[in-house]
Amino acid sequence: MIKFDQVTKRYPGSIDAIKGLSFQIDRGEMVFLAGHSGAGKSTLLKLISGIERATMGNVVVNGQNLSKLRASQLPYVRQHIGVVFQDHKILYDRSVFDNVMLPLDIIGFDRRESTRRVHAALDKVGLLGKEKTNPIRLSGGEQQRLCIARAVVHRPSILLADEPSANLDRAYALDIMELFKSFHQVGATVVISAHDETLMADYGRRIIRLAHGAFAA
Numbered sequence: 562m563i564k565f566d567q568v569t570k571r572y573p574g575s576i577d578a579i580k581g582l583s584f585q586i587d588r589g590e591m592v593f594l595a596g597h598s599g600a601g602k603s604t605l606l607k608l609i610s611g612i613e614r615a616t617m618g619n620v621v622v623n624g625q626n627l628s629k630l631r632a633s634q635l636p637y638v639r640q641h642i643g644v645v646f647q648d649h650k651i652l653y654d655r656s657v658f659d660n661v662m663l664p665l666d667i668i669g670f671d672r673r674e675s676t677r678r679v680h681a682a683l684d685k686v687g688l689l690g691k692e693k694t695n696p697i698r699l700s701g702g703e704q705q706r707l708c709i710a711r712a713v714v715h716r717p718s719i720l721l722a723d724e725p726s727a728n729l730d731r732a733y734a735l736d737i738m739e740l741f742k743s744f745h746q747v748g749a750t751v752v753i754s755a756h757d758e759t760l761m762a763d764y765g766r767r768i769i770r771l772a773h774g775a776f777a778a
């Protein structure tokens with residue numbers, strides 16, 4: 562469960578990116594986050610994943626109030642969250658396999674179990690057979706799939722995706738949406754941001770619309 566209670570995020574020297582937002586996303590729900598560029602979508606996802614801290618208010622994730630946790634406790638919360646970043650954050654000096662292995666290395670998983678999980682995640686996104694490839698050789702869509710494999714390899718209960726379909730053609734974008742739907746169907750809470758609402762329309766899910774850090778009218 563994700564709960565925002567009167568949350569404001571003010572970046573140093575900047576305007577309020579999120580302005581007093583309160584809402585709840587239930588466990589196992591799939592929700593879209595819509596809004597113009599700069600509306601606060603990425604910031605909201607960063608607050609859920611603990612990458613950014615609220616300036617005011619409380620962000621509660623899986624029963625933990627992130628606003629009150631010490632920085633040293635955040636990694637434990639993050640173990641239950643997978644993030645597909647807007648800027649990919651792929652390591653181009655490592656193979657596809659090593660990129661997906663990264664979250665398991667950080668958690669300190671047993672090597673044999675890790676290898677099994679990396680293969681399963683790559684299989685799920687259709688990249689099995691490309692383990693040894695350098696990510697630079699992957700197409701844009703394949704790189705997005707690599708990011709999804711890396712986000713789900715540790716089987717998080719919450720999956721966050723920041724504009725995962727940006728720069729993809731419509732057919733590929735729909736494919737990616739189907740992938741997220743399949744993670745939702747096996748129980749994950751899924752939050753996906755996009756500024757193209759036409760992709761969300763077919764899924765009949767709740768859409769949280771933001772404008773300038775507040776709920777859009």
Ligand SMILES: Nc1ncnc2c1ncn2[C@@H]1O[C@H](COP(=O)(O)OP(=O)(O)OP(=O)(O)O)[C@@H](O)[C@H]1O
Pocket residue numbers: 572573575576577578596597598599600601602603604605647756
């Ligand atoms: N690290 C930062 N420092 C200062 N201001 C920031 C920072 N990150 C975001 N902002 C500002 O906060 C506001 C919200 O940005 P955010 O990236 O959350 O919006 P967004 O809806 O995700 O936009 P986009 O669709 O372009 O990614 C913008 O005005 C942005 O300039």
